[in-house]
Amino acid sequence: MDPILSIREVSKSFGEFKALDRVSLEVPRHTIYGLLGPNGAGKTTLIRIINQITYPDQGEVLFDGKPLQPQDVARIGYLPEERGLYKSMKVGEQALYLAQLKGLSKIEARRELAYWFEKLEIGDWWNRKVQELSKGMAQKIQFIVTVLHKPKLLIFDEPFSGFDPINAALIKDQILELRQQGASIIFSTHRMESVEELCESIALIHRSRMILEGRLSDIKKAYKLNRFRIRWTPRAALATLDGLQERMPLMDPVFDPEENTWEFTVQLEGGGQAALLGYLSEGGAISSFQEVIPSANEIFIQTVKKQEAHA
Numbered sequence: 001m002d003p004i005l006s007i008r009e010v011s012k013s014f015g016e017f018k019a020l021d022r023v024s025l026e027v028p029r030h031t032i033y034g035l036l037g038p039n040g041a042g043k044t045t046l047i048r049i050i051n052q053i054t055y056p057d058q059g060e061v062l063f064d065g066k067p068l069q070p071q072d073v074a075r076i077g078y079l080p081e082e083r084g085l086y087k088s089m090k091v092g093e094q095a096l097y098l099a100q101l102k103g104l105s106k107i108e109a110r111r112e113l114a115y116w117f118e119k120l121e122i123g124d125w126w127n128r129k130v131q132e133l134s135k136g137m138a139q140k141i142q143f144i145v146t147v148l149h150k151p152k153l154l155i156f157d158e159p160f161s162g163f164d165p166i167n168a169a170l171i172k173d174q175i176l177e178l179r180q181q182g183a184s185i186i187f188s189t190h191r192m193e194s195v196e197e198l199c200e201s202i203a204l205i206h207r208s209r210m211i212l213e214g215r216l217s218d219i220k221k222a223y224k225l226n227r228f229r230i231r232w233t234p235r236a237a238l239a240t241l242d243g244l245q246e247r248m249p250l251m252d253p254v255f256d257p258e259e260n261t262w263e264f265t266v267q268l269e270g271g272g273q274a275a276l277l278g279y280l281s282e283g284g285a286i287s288s289f290q291e292v293i294p295s296a297n298e299i300f301i302q303t304v305k306k307q308e309a310h311a
């Protein structure tokens with residue numbers, strides 16, 4: 001299946017400063033795609049280009065297989081990080097107005113809004129003034145008007161900031177449901193635990209350039225360091241780690257005196273695995289042996305640092 005969005009060699013400068021330098025990426029359909037990068041990397045600039053708020057100096061943007069057109073704005077839902085509502089309007093009145101701006105008729109808008117207000121548990125707020133809303137409630141309204149016209153592509157910039165854990169989970173469930181219903185989602189965040197939970201693919205932008213892109217599971221495989229976390233109960237006569245320490249450095253060893261069990265991480269090179277297993281099973285019992293998969297956070301830090309060392 002062709003991607004919902006292709007960015008090809010896009011560059012954008014502000015005066016002398018190059019905010020995007022030949023950036024390319026492909027967002028697969030029906031997936032959640034994490035757009036990551038340190039502060040100032042160029043993420044918002046790229047998102048603004050996709051939303052046609054600004055335009056690239058060079059390169060191409062294809063949406064749904066064709067060059068991006070002005071009318072595509074209606075098929076892309078964008079929840080920016082900076083959000084604004086008109087404070088003096090009533091909540092329902094404003095939601096209706098914004099929904100109609102997205103192309104819904106008044107009847108459709110009423111029906112969709114009633115559905116979403118109930119779903120996000122803010123049904124009672126229809127006749128209240130926007131200025132009476134808490135930050136989280138205002139964000140729920142913004143979320144609703146971003147998604148209610150069922151855009152094919154949704155772009156969420158830090159959608160969980162400002163939400164308490166219960167409401168963040170509620171929004172997360174809505175995002176997963178929208179993906180399930182066929183939307184493609186670009187999700188920009190600095191919260192790596194949300195990336196782990198939600199993103200199937202990621203792109204990492206650093207200093208205006210794309211430095212890593214692909215399926216998160218493939219990237220994790222490529223970043224594996226052959227590290228294993230082992231839980232081991234030594235026999236009484238061998239109840240120290242000395243024999244092991246001599247063979248290889250142990251990382252983060254922890255002893256549980258109640259269970260007489262050690263837990264530690266080792267990095268195995270070449271044929272080290274068989275020799276280690278032999279030693280451990282002769283001297284005790286192994287109750288767990290698991291490969292350590294790098295987290296998205298570790299991959300982010302490692303890749304950015306490596307890039308900076310080469311710069």
Ligand SMILES: Nc1ncnc2c1ncn2[C@@H]1O[C@H](COP(=O)(O)OP(=O)(O)OP(=O)(O)O)[C@@H](O)[C@H]1O
Binds near residue numbers: 039043044
């Ligand atoms: N309109 C503009 N005029 C001049 N410079 C700009 C403009 N917009 C962005 N920049 C610069 O381009 C760079 C990239 O900014 P951008 O907002 O895209 O970063 P970001 O990755 O979204 O960062 P953050 O994670 O902090 O939101 C920054 O150095 C910023 O100062």
